[in-house]
Every structure is written in C-alpha cells, then in structure tokens.
Amino acid sequence: KQEVTQIPAALSVPEGENLVLNCSFTDSAIYNLQWFRQDPGKGLTSLLLIQSSQREQTSGRLNASLDKSSGRSTLYIAASQPGDSATYLCAVRMDSNYQLIWGAGTKLIIKP
Amino acid sequence: NAGVMQNPRHLVRRRGQEARLRCSPMKGHSHVYWYRQLPEEGLKFMVYLQKENIIDESGMPKERFSAEFPKEGPSILRIQQVVRGDSAAYFCASSQVAGGPTDTQYFGPGTRLTVL
Numbered sequence: 001k002q003e004v005t006q007i008p009a010a011l012s013v014p015e016g017e018n019l020v021l022n023c024s025f026t027d028s029a030i031y032n033l034q035w036f037r038q039d040p041g042k043g044l045t046s047l048l049l050i051q052s053s054q055r056e057q058t059s060g061r062l063n064a065s066l067d068k069s070s071g072r073s074t075l076y077i078a079a080s081q082p083g084d085s086a087t088y089l090c091a092v093r094m095d096s097n098y099q100l101i102w103g104a105g106t107k108l109i110i111k112p
Numbered sequence: 113n114a115g116v117m118q119n120p121r122h123l124v125r126r127r128g129q130e131a132r133l134r135c136s137p138m139k140g141h142s143h144v145y146w147y148r149q150l151p152e153e154g155l156k157f158m159v160y161l162q163k164e165n166i167i168d169e170s171g172m173p174k175e176r177f178s179a180e181f182p183k184e185g186p187s188i189l190r191i192q193q194v195v196r197g198d199s200a201a202y203f204c205a206s207s208q209v210a211g212g213p214t215d216t217q218y219f220g221p222g223t224r225l226t227v228l
Contacts, residue, residue: 004154041224043203043219043220043221043222044203044219044222046216046218046219049216089154089155091155098143098145098160098207099145099157099168099171100155100157101157102154102155105154
C-alpha cells in the first residue's frame, strides 16, 4: 500500500531564503507525482507535475525533482516571498490507477 | 472556460441532517473524482464517476454516503444523517480522460462541511 509522507509538517523562514520541501513515497511504481499549493479556505492549485520518466520540472522560481528509486521528490523554492506562504501538498498517482494518494502537506510561512 | 465549480462553499448541518454537495466539472470533462480532507490531514480519495456510472467507490464509507453524476447536471455527493466526524473539506476534481499523460485532474475550491 502506497504511503506518502511530507517532512517537515511546518516550516517558517525569512523572506528571500531558498528552501526545500520533501516528499517521500513507499512504492516506487508511480505513474506521476504532482505538487499542489493550498491556500487557507481555498482550493488546490497544481504547481508542477513530473512524469515517472522525468527527473525534474521547473516553473518560475519552483523546481521539483523526482528520484523514483529512492522514493523521493523535492520542491525547491528560490528567493521565497511572503506570497509563497501556503500549504504545499504532494500527491502520487500509481501505474494504471487514477487515484491520487496524498501527503499531509507542509505548511510554509515566509516572514517579511 | 470556467474551472471546476463546487457549491456551496461552506455548509453547516446539525447532527442527523443531510448534506448535499455539488460539483460541476470543467467543460468537456466527463470524469469526476471526490476527495475528502480531514483537519490537518491530506486528501483521501472517495469515489470516481463518469456520466451515469460509478466507476470506483472504494474510498467512500459504505453507510450514509452516496454519489451520482447524472446525464444532465452536476455531480452530487450526498451524506445522510451527518455526524461530527463528517466535518471536513470535500474537494471535487474533473479530468478529460482517465488514463495517460493528459489526464490531469483539475480541482474545485472545495466545500467545507461543519457538523454541529
């Protein structure tokens, strides 16, 4: 049974710092992995999707990497801004299965 | 092209009442997924529907919960005789296809159910 873990559960850093959020999964037979952002009381915004054959994806100040063999993904945020404050969720999709299996998220606070 | 729409955004019910949550998928999407997010937890898959068909309801409690996606109109998640433990955010997602690299699920804003 696939389990997805995100560490740390919460993170508070000063504005301008580069930071890394971690996501690990127990079953490496994934189809893809997505990183989402969730703002309080709001919906989910997809940030990056990495197919199982890919190693990384980039969008602006965000870079997500995937290492299937070790069951890990990282989300790198460069030059963090207060507007980056949110909960970041990772979700994996298994081969031939449409269900997304989610981590509990990392709550990120960027202090001005 | 409007995104996935859910209503109501907030719903308050007393124990024993019924809750009806609606989801209108993106235009052109015929696959709908419901997820539940309990406080301080990640989302959990509940059910996957196509028009007029329940494809997979393995994540949905057997009692009190039901879902439908009629030929016309939104998908409905129905919770009968709600209990406090049903308090959660319920998210709906839709996709154009269900399989392959283009089957990205797009999420709605969620319905936050509070049971008093």
